[in-house]
Each structure stands twice: as structure tokens, then as C-alpha cells.
Amino acid sequence: MGKSVNPDLAKARSQATFDPANLTNYLYGGPEKLRRKRYLPAFVFKELCTEMSLTDLCLIFLGLLTHVSDYLGLTLSIENMAAKEYKEEGFKSTDDMSREEAYEESMRRAVYTNKRVLQLNLQDQEEQYYFREIFVPGANPFALHYVMFKDAINTQGTEDQIQKWLPLAETYAVTGTYAQTELGHGTFLRGLETTAEYDVQREEFILNTPTITSSKFWPGALGKTANVAILNAKLITKGRNCGMQSFWVPLRHLETHQPLPGITVGDIGPKFGYHTSDNGFLQLNRVRIPRENMLMRYSKVLQDGTFVPPENDRLVYVPMTQFRFVVIGRSGWTLAKAVTVATRYSAVRRQSEITPGGGEVQILDFQTQQHKLFTQIASAYAMIIAAKAAKDLYDSAFSKMEKGNLEDLPMLHALTSSMKAFNTWEMATGVEQCRMACGGHGYLLASGIPQMYTDMVSACTYEGENTVMCLQAARFLNKCQEAANKGERLPQLTRFLQTSRLNISSSLDQDVDLNDIIAAYEFRAATVISEANARLNAGLAMGKSQSEAWNYASQLLVKAALAFSHWFTVRALIENMRGAGFDNSTETLLLQLAKLYALDGMLRYSGDFRKVG
Ligand SMILES: CCCCCCCCCCCCCCCC(=O)SCCNC(=O)CCNC(=O)[C@H](O)C(C)(C)COP(=O)(O)OP(=O)(O)OC[C@H]1O[C@@H](n2cnc3c(N)ncnc32)[C@H](O)[C@@H]1OP(=O)(O)O
Numbered sequence: 001m002g003k004s005v006n007p008d009l010a011k012a013r014s015q016a017t018f019d020p021a022n023l024t025n026y027l028y029g030g031p032e033k034l035r036r037k038r039y040l041p042a043f044v045f046k047e048l049c050t051e052m053s054l055t056d057l058c059l060i061f062l063g064l065l066t067h068v069s070d071y072l073g074l075t076l077s078i079e080n081m082a083a084k085e086y087k088e089e090g091f092k093s094t095d096d097m098s099r100e101e102a103y104e105e106s107m108r109r110a111v112y113t114n115k116r117v118l119q120l121n122l123q124d125q126e127e128q129y130y131f132r133e134i135f136v137p138g139a140n141p142f143a144l145h146y147v148m149f150k151d152a153i154n155t156q157g158t159e160d161q162i163q164k165w166l167p168l169a170e171t172y173a174v175t176g177t178y179a180q181t182e183l184g185h186g187t188f189l190r191g192l193e194t195t196a197e198y199d200v201q202r203e204e205f206i207l208n209t210p211t212i213t214s215s216k217f218w219p220g221a222l223g224k225t226a227n228v229a230i231l232n233a234k235l236i237t238k239g240r241n242c243g244m245q246s247f248w249v250p251l252r253h254l255e256t257h258q259p260l261p262g263i264t265v266g267d268i269g270p271k272f273g274y275h276t277s278d279n280g281f282l283q284l285n286r287v288r289i290p291r292e293n294m295l296m297r298y299s300k301v302l303q304d305g306t307f308v309p310p311e312n313d314r315l316v317y318v319p320m321t322q323f324r325f326v327v328i329g330r331s332g333w334t335l336a337k338a339v340t341v342a343t344r345y346s347a348v349r350r351q352s353e354i355t356p357g358g359g360e361v362q363i364l365d366f367q368t369q370q371h372k373l374f375t376q377i378a379s380a381y382a383m384i385i386a387a388k389a390a391k392d393l394y395d396s397a398f399s400k401m402e403k404g405n406l407e408d409l410p411m412l413h414a415l416t417s418s419m420k421a422f423n424t425w426e427m428a429t430g431v432e433q434c435r436m437a438c439g440g441h442g443y444l445l446a447s448g449i450p451q452m453y454t455d456m457v458s459a460c461t462y463e464g465e466n467t468v469m470c471l472q473a474a475r476f477l478n479k480c481q482e483a484a485n486k487g488e489r490l491p492q493l494t495r496f497l498q499t500s501r502l503n504i505s506s507s508l509d510q511d512v513d514l515n516d517i518i519a520a521y522e523f524r525a526a527t528v529i530s531e532a533n534a535r536l537n538a539g540l541a542m543g544k545s546q547s548e549a550w551n552y553a554s555q556l557l558v559k560a561a562l563a564f565s566h567w568f569t570v571r572a573l574i575e576n577m578r579g580a581g582f583d584n585s586t587e588t589l590l591l592q593l594a595k596l597y598a599l600d601g602m603l604r605y606s607g608d609f610r611k612v613g
């Protein structure tokens with residue numbers, strides 16, 4: 001039962017000046033990864049469904065990617081043994097459900113996929129992600145379990161603790177969350193009030209949320225799903241506050257799922273999005289856990305209560321840095337989904353005339369519509385490719401850290417902080433632009449775009465509120481500027497602060513040279529960073545303290561971090577497009593896209609670029 005493709009869409013596709021397969025292979029990491037990615041949903045749907053042709057399956061898969069099929073009421077009739085666990089007539093749209101029902105529907109699907117991932121022995125993280133996303137397109141109640149809970153065990157646990165706890169997480173013998181944020185503090189971690197007091201007599205920690213503001217508040221899966229938390233609390237031993245440490249804390253009984261003694265836990269209520277994620281609250285009333293439950297890879301508490309500090313007290317922050325990196329990568333793909341929906345829609349939607357009497361045109365023919373969408377297509381590619389470029393820096397820093405060499409930690413923190421803020425803000429504005437480009441139908445939940453926005457815009461807040469993350473990156477950039485001012489050697493990533501010059505060769509009447517584009521973004525970043533540094537020093541010269549001068553310069557410091565990210569993204573896009581080994585037609589197109597992205601950025605930030613000439 002093949003479905004015919006809309007003739008306008010078919011015509012638009014037939015006009016491609018390049019072979020999409022080259023690009024798709026590049027984006028997904030090569031033909032084998034792409035084959036696997038396409039095989040998975042087809043395999044699962046085929047295994048699960050009878051009378052559906054492959055076209056329908058792909059439609060469902062693509063539709064699920066953009067939630068459309070949820071709303072078209074497509075159902076999957078499930079035939080095989082999986083159906084015994086998956087007792088259901090198929091996927092129901094969660095839009096018409098209450099929060100309870102929507103959570104249960106997502107939980108049902110998530111539990112199903114967790115079992116199938118184990119049965120299919122899917123080891124590859126990306127494949128697991130693709131597989132899950134097919135069945136749980138919205139917020140997955142196990143999201144924290146898959147990412148931060150397991151990452152915290154892996155990065156903060158000793159080898160013994162990893163051996164003990166990771167298999168429990170991998171087999172879902174426990175379901176976890178990462179409980180750090182409190183009602184009174186999300187950003188300022190040194191302000192966290194939850195305590196973990198060491199009782200040397202019984203070699204136990206006594207966990208307590210002494211005030212209402214110390215209640216853990218926001219952690220995903222805390223409301224209903226999780227029965228264990230990696231919980232961050234202020235360690236107190238021998239009467240001394242030893243700062244934030246991580247602890248393995250059982251929350252609910254593994255059989256009955258009832259809260260354990262001393263634990264008060266529940267859901268925080270309706271949110272702007274992420275409706276199927278049960279973000280919760282937690283109060284601890286002098287709950288005891290054994291000494292062995294503190295994650296002791298970097299810092300330790302000995303039996304007699306002696307605290308052995310970590311080599312660097314920032315290492316306890318590593319799970320956040322890791323997850324910021326995940327967010328950086330997924331932001332581009334989220335925008336890619338939204339702009340795919342909006343572009344396809346713009347190829348099939350006919351509205352209004354360009355030439356009077358000439359008949360209604362595809363709205364993609366309006367230059368304003370092209371500007372709305374092509375800039376977002378370019379932005380999606382830019383973010384995806386910049387995330388790939390950041391990964392090389394990220395991997396090399398992490399492999400050094402594994403060997404105890406922490407020299408790249410400040411650079412890694414600055415890069416992940418600034419790129420997480422830049423990418424999620426760009427993604428949020430881009431997805432909203434795609435929604436509006438679809439007119440009334442973009443406002444329909446059936447388009448899939450509204451939920452993408454309401455779910456994913458939270459990434460501007462969680463894992464480090466964006467402004468705060470920019471200021472964190474600005475600490476590193478400002479330090480580098482101070483070093484540059486003294487002629488000292490800089491880390492590779494910021495050496496442009498000393499070398500950037502504005503020697504643009506392009507003149508306005510010729511096609512702009514790509515090297516000039518990179519030079520312009522580099523010079524703009526160097527200028528904004530040095531301006532922020534100058535404002536900070538002006539504050540100090542006015543007699544302000546270091547922290548008051550920092551606050552005085554903070555708006556420029558945020559701009560500096562964003563200009564740095566913008567330069568990193570433009571450079572990565574152009575350098576990777578030139579060096580990717582594409583055939584001529586694909587490379588020409590991609591460099592055109594890179595120019596569009598960079599020139600659009602110059603128009604949007606024309607103040608900066610005009611100022612630097
Ligand atoms: C759209 C796509 C989405 C895709 C997605 C898929 C869906 C999947 C579902 C997700 C569902 C949500 C999941 C959310 C999960 C949470 O949101 S978990 C909670 C996240 N919370 C945070 O990120 C808290 C943010 N706050 C902080 O990290 C810290 O308080 C701050 C802001 C860094 C300040 O810390 P501080 O101890 O006061 O440190 P500060 O005095 O500022 O700096 C001291 C030094 O430490 C350094 N430092 C600070 N932090 C670090 C670090 N991490 N590493 C290294 N050095 C550091 C500083 O650079 C500074 O160094 P110097 O400049 O002095 O050399």
C-alpha cells in the first residue's frame with residue numbers, strides 16, 4: 001500500500017543539485033551507521049506490525065520523529081511476543097491525555113524499549129537513543145537514568161562502585177535520577193543546603209534536608225519513576241564542611257516502590273513542557289546510608305571520618321560538563337527536525353500569488369519564507385558540525401583527565417558552557433521561527449513543532465542556566481585576555497586573541513572569501529573579549545572590588561562568550577565543509593550554506609561587525 005508523495009514535494013526534491021545520500025552519510029557518521037539507523041525502526045516495526053508496507057513504516061518512523069503520526073492516529077498493530085509485555089492496541093496520541101495518562105503512556109513505551117534494547121543487545125549509545133526516540137518521541141521518564149545517573153556512577157564512582165552499581169542500572173534492577181537542584185538553589189551550588197553528616201560510630205552518613213529551601217526540587221524521574229538517586233549534598237565530617245559530594249541514596253522500596261523511611265517524595269506539578277517527565281521533590285529526614293555509598297573516585301571519607309580531598313574540587317562537576325556536551329549535540333538535531341517539518345510543509349502549502357492571476361504558489365517561493373527556513377537549515381548544519389568539532393577537543397580532554405592530567409579542564413568547562421548556551425538559545429529561536437513559518441498549522445500540536453519547542457527550550461535553563469554558563473566561560477576567556485595582555489602563552493583554543501588581525505581582502509563587489517569570513521568572526525570575538533576585559537579593568541580602576549567589577553562588566557562578558565561560540569561554530573562549519581571530501585556539487589552547496597549562515601550572523605549582529613570595521 002505505497003503512499004504517493006505530494007507532487008510539489010517530489011518536484012522540489014527532483015531539483016536537488018546534489019546527491020542527498022552523500023550528505024546523509026556524513027551527518028550520521030558514514031553509510032554503515034546510517035544503514036543501522038534506518039534498519040532499527042524498520043526491523044522493530046516489521047517485527048511488531050503486520051499489514052504495513054515499508055513506506056508506511058518509514059512514514060510512521062519519520063512521523064514519529066516529528067510526532068506527526070501520534071496525531072494522525074496511526075496505530076501499530078503489535079503481533080509478536082513483545083506484544084505480551086506491550087499489551088496495547090498501539091501508540092495513542094498523548095495530546096488528549098491528562099498528565100497522569102500521558103506519563104503512563106510514555107512509561108509503558110519506555111519500559112517496552114528498555115526491554116527490547118536489552119533483548120536486542122543494542123550496545124551503541126546512539127543506536128539506543130534512536131531506538132528509544134522512535135517509541136518515546138517526547139520526554140522519556142528514564143532520561144535521567146540513561147544519562148546523568150549512569151554518567152555520575154561512571155565518572156564519580158570507584159572501580160568497585162562501578163562494578164557494583166552499573167550492572168543494576170544497565171539491567172534496570174534500579175531506576176535512577178540525578179538529584180542536585182534544591183527549591184532554594186539550582187545555579188549556586190555552593191549554596192546547597194542538603195547535608196550528609198558522617199557518623200563515625202556507625203560508619204554511616206546521615207542525610208538531611210534541614211529547611212524547606214533545601215528540599216531537592218526539579219530532578220527528573222524523582223516524582224514517580226526513580227527508586228535510587230545520585231544525590232549531591234554538603235559533606236560534614238569531624239565538624240567540617242567539605243563541600244558538595246555525590247551519594248548513592250535509595251529512595252523507594254525495590255519491590256513495593258513505596259518511599260523508604262525518612263523519605264518524602266512526589267511530583268512538582270505541571271510544567272511548560274516535558275509533560276511526560278515526572279520532575280519531583282524530595283525531603284530527607286535524617287536518612288542513614290553506609291559510608292560506602294559516597295561516590296569516592298576523587299574524594300574519600302575514611303572509616304575514622306577523615307576527609308581526603310580530590311586533586312581538583314571541580315571534578316565533582318564532571319557529570320554536568322558531560323551532559324552539557326550531550327545538549328550541545330542534540331540542539332542541532334532538534335532544530336534539524338523542526339526545519340525539516342517546516343520546509344516540507346512550505347513545499348506543499350500553496351498560498352497567495354506572486355504574479356497576479358498566476359495562481360497560488362508554493363510558499364517556499366516567497367523570498368521571506370526562504371530566508372526564514374534556509375537560515376535555519378544552515379543553523380542546524382552549523383550546530384551539528386560544530387558539535388562534532390567540539391567532540392574532538394572534548395574526547396582529548398577527557399582521555400587526559402582519565403590519566404589524571406587536568407590541564408584541559410578549564411578549557412573544556414569554558415567550551416561546553418559557552419556552546420551549551422549558544423546552541424540552546426539558537427535552537428530555541430530557530431524552532432520558534434519554524435513554527436511561525438507554518439502559519440496556523442504550525443500552531444497545531446499535530447505539526448510536532450510546538451512540543452519540540454516546549455520540551456527543548458528547557459535546555460536553556462537546565463544543566464546550567466545559559467547566562468550563568470556564559471559567565472562561566474567568560475572567566476576562562478577573561479583570564480586568557482589578561483595573559484594575552486602580558487604576552488604570555490595561551491591555550492591553543494584562544495591563541496587568536498594574540499594573532500587576530502583584520503586584513504580582509506574581499507571587496508563588496510565580489511563573492512566573499514571564506515577565509516575572510518572566519519577572520520571577521522575571529523576578529524569580532526577577539527574585540528568583544530578584549531572590550532569585556534577593558535570594562536572589567538575600568539570597574540577595578542573605579543575602585544570596585546573584583547566581584548563588583550565582574551558584575552559591572554557582566555553583560556559584555558556574556559556577549560564575549562557568545563561571540564567566542566559563534567566564531568567556533570563558523571570556523572568549524574567552513575573548515576569541516578572544505579575538508580570533508582564531498583563531491584564538487586555537494587561541497588559547493590555546503591559552502592554556500594556556510595556563507596549564508598555566516599553572512600546572516602553578520603546581519604543579525606551587525607553592530608559588532610560594523611564596530612570592528
Ligand atoms: C535541545 C537539546 C536537548 C537534548 C537533551 C536530551 C533530553 C534528556 C532529558 C534532559 C532532562 C534535563 C536534565 C537536567 C539535569 C540538570 O539540570 S542537573 C543540575 C544542573 N545544574 C547546574 O548545572 C548547576 C550550575 N551551577 C554550577 O555549575 C556552579 O554553581 C557554577 C555556576 C559553575 C559556579 O560554581 P562555583 O563552585 O561557585 O564556582 P565558581 O566560583 O564560579 O568558579 C570556581 C572555579 O571552578 C571552575 N568550574 C566551575 N564549574 C566547573 C566545571 N563544571 N568544570 C570545571 N571547572 C569548573 C570555574 O571555572 C572556576 O575556575 P577559575 O575561573 O577560578 O579558574
Ligand SMILES: Cc1cc2nc3c(=O)[nH]c(=O)nc-3n(C[C@H](O)[C@H](O)[C@H](O)COP(=O)(O)OP(=O)(O)OC[C@H]3O[C@@H](n4cnc5c(N)ncnc54)[C@H](O)[C@@H]3O)c2cc1C
Nearest residue numbers: 178179180181185186187218219220458462463464465467
Ligand atoms: C525541565 C527541567 C529539568 C530539570 N532536571 C533536573 C534534574 O534532573 N536534576 C537537577 O538537579 N536539576 C534539574 N533541573 C534544575 C535545573 O538544573 C535548574 O533549574 C538550573 O540549574 C537553573 O537554576 P535555577 O532554577 O535555580 O535558576 P536561577 O539560577 O535562580 O536563575 C534565575 C535567573 O537568575 C540569574 N542568575 C542566577 N545566578 C546568576 C549569576 N551568578 N549571575 C547572573 N545571573 C544569575 C539567571 O541567569 C536567571 O536569569 C531541571 C530544570 C528543568 C527546567
